Amino acid sequence: MLDRLLRWKVPLIILLVLILVGTIHYTSVPRREISKLEGLWRDMLSPFQWTVSKVGGFFQNQVAEINRWRGLKERNDELEERVVQLEAEVFTLRNYRRENEWLREALDFRDEGNHALLVAEVIGRSPSNWESTIVVNKGQSHGVVSGMAVVTNAGIVGTVINSSSYTSTVLLIVDAQSATGGLVQSSGDLVLVEGGQMDQGTLLARPLSRDTSVEVGDVIVTSGLSRIYPKNLPIGEVVAVESRQYDLSFAAVVQPFVDFTRLEYVLIVMPQGES
Template sequence: MLFRYIVNKYVLGFVALVVLALILISYTGRDRANLTPVERIIKNVVTPVEQGVTTVVEGLRDTFGSVFTIGQIRNENEDLKRQVAVLESENIQLKEYEYQNLRFREMLNFKDTLSADYDTLSASVVARNPSNWFKTVTINKGESDGVRKDMAVVTSKGLIGHVINVSGNSAEVLLIIDNSSAVGGLVQVTRTPGVVEGMADNSGYLKMNYLPKEANVREKQLVISSGLGGIFPKGLPIGRITEVEIESNGLVKYAIVRPFADFNRLEEVLVVREVFGEDILTPSGGGE
């Protein structure tokens, strides 16, 4: 311990002398052309030490500068990530507004085409029955808006169902794809009547029953509501025939109908509150 103290003491003293010598050389050498032999010796001894110290100091400066730069870059990177997340969220919202605007425009155009013959009310789907037994949706319009039980409900694509329960500000709609639903249907081009029902296999397709065996019913023909039964007005588009078969009893035929409406994407609908005319809707695509 004592030896280390003595060594440190002499080392510190030596360093102090070297520093003092350098100061004196620098100060006194300003007015002289050449250094003295002693000064040259000290200079030669001290120069490598100076270079080593300079290298260490510059290395430490570069290291601390790099650490500071890395930290700054990391902070800027986090800020950029937050800005990107905000922009992505805003972009998603703008896209949703754009899609919603397109749906509203399509619905308003359809509402305008109905205005001469139907009194309709716009509504939004706010809930869906998750049960496999009953296919219903809830809309945000009810008795206070003039909605009544058994009113037909449509989208711009076609018929989707009718109101079965009404409260003050909402109503429940039974979809035509529910197997308990039945709609009086009509093959538009041949005027062949039948009953359109939901299928129990949850396929989303419809079955048009009780078609006469000799009826000229074929694939791709359009089916509209017949107006029979007192619930659904005549002429509402229902769907297109995809298949025609004879019943097992051999007496009548049935047709499988693909509905025009997409029941997995119901968002905006129209409630038909009053009918002024009949058989006035003609689905796009004609009779064949």
């Protein structure tokens, strides 16, 4: 029996190949009708084809979604990095604009006055509650020495109390150790302007004569009687008048024109011919 099958092996293979070739040729030609066997075969395969198609479509959609999400994440990272760069640029431009505005005002202030002025940047502040000082980036190598007046375009700031080659310490007028000769701009009456109210950021103006009259709203300027501050530099505005010693004297509370909490640049009053 086995021998018979082996003898018919080759003819059977040839027959199967011919049937397969014929079937392929027959089904590859476009026809309006198909055979029942072919239709049955197609119907049997259709559920599997539908399943394979759906599964393949699902995985294709998932891969496409993953690629889309990855692309969006990369784009979002690029945009976030760009936003950080733009914020840094905006911050820098704002600083430049603020500095330019201040330097322009300082230049106008220098042109209006007859004083030689040296621009200095504030690089430090005193951490002590007992002393109000700032440190600026100009010193002896720039011609700065103790006793020089420090101002801004808004008004007087203080006095240089010591200096190194490249830095100087400035005692602010709100410090308790500070005293400045001033006068009431409207009347010309002399007053002594003292610090000591650092917590309130105000000054005290005391009269130097019984006939001195000060009212709320009066502007106090430098008297020019000292060797430190030139005359008529703004100091501040009277915001209150307090009676002292049974109304025989008074002290005027003066709000400085300079905002000491926001000092970035100052002007050092130099001897004539230096700047």
